[in-house]
Amino acid sequence: MVGANEWRPPEATLYFGNSGTGCRLALGAIAGRSVAAALDGDQSLRARPMARVTEPLAEQGAMVETADGRLPCRLSPAPLKAVDYELKTPSAQVKSAMLLAALSAPGETIIREAVLTRDHTERMLRAFGVEINFADLEQGRAIHLRGGQALIPQTIRVPGDPSSAAFFVAAAVIHPDADLTIEGVLMNPLRTGFFDTLIEMGAEISIENKRSATGEEIADIHARSSSLKGVAVPASRAASMIDEYPILAAVAAFASGDTYMSGVSELRVKETDRIAAMEKGLLAAGVKVETGADWMRVFGAGGPPSGDAVIKTHGDHRIGMAFLTLGLAAKADVAIDEPHMIATSFPGFADMMRSIGGDVR
Helix, strand or coil: CCCCCCCCCCCCCEECCCCHHHHHHHHHHHHCCCCCEEEECCHHHHCCCCHHHHHHHHHCCCEEEEECCEEEEEEECCCCCCCEEECCCCCHHHHHHHHHHHCCCCCEEEEEECCCCCCHHHHHHHHCCCCEEEEECCCCEEEEEECCCCCCCCCCCCCECHHHHHHHHHHHHHCCCCEEEEEEEECCCCCCHHHHHHHHCCCEEEEEEEEEECCEEEEEEEEECCCCECCEECHHHHHHCHHHHHHHHHHHCCCEEEEEEECCHHHHHCCCCHHHHHHHHHHHCCCEEEECCCEEEEEEECCCCCCCEEECCCCCHHHHHHHHHHHHHCCCCEEECCHHHHHHCCCCHHHHHHHCCCCCC
């Protein structure tokens, strides 16, 4: 095991492929260890904004060079300092990068977030023995972390990813003959917006066998065939389900009435512009949809859409999985153009879907 003060400069560029989370968190972790490193990714990751992370890290004292705010980038050794910082973008990735860097900054770092974002990093740090405190603000909360704390090694049990489970829950509620239980899913309240929305839409979903593991809440999700209605999804829920909007849009195609999703401008800067990709794909599959800069409205017809389309995923794994899930219950087959990209986040997706009876070829 290598200690926190024993990191060595990598011999080659650190390549993150398509992983925005991995790259952004690594920026924070490396910045705090005073080693030089170059970071890069694939064409999709190179197009995603990194300044949202590198700029606050720079305020902490990190020396980061980027290609006009994007990858590739290079970190140089530099001492860090404690800061009192208000997040400009509600992003758990930005917050987590800053917290990882703050572990090496003398003094107390305070990060203020007006919109609560995923708190897996805070929970994990606590599980590793780090003292991290929270204070409620008039809007949002402040996170306090004192630098110089040592982490205590732990054995970690990783819960099932709710963003991955979402596709199977969605498949169950839109399929005419389904009864499915998914065991051991993370039920952190800052990650359950998709399930909350499906329940509001009338989905027959129950959360069972609640328990905890490594500071996180987990449970089994029981989902069944459902009759769905359109709803308005509040913008305040976006942070808790930002990755699930593509599959929600697919589910909304089966609902009676329209489903309106607002406050989702972040979807424009994911692996692709997910609002535009979903709009084009849904229209091709026979679903009426309208979009704006930060909103999307899907007009459900109260039954399965026509399907019979080949969807351009633009290299985005979640777009691909959303439309394959839609195709399971559409009137005619739905195909995607780049199925290999699903391996970015879920290499066993097709096999697992076939294991529960889904016709995915």
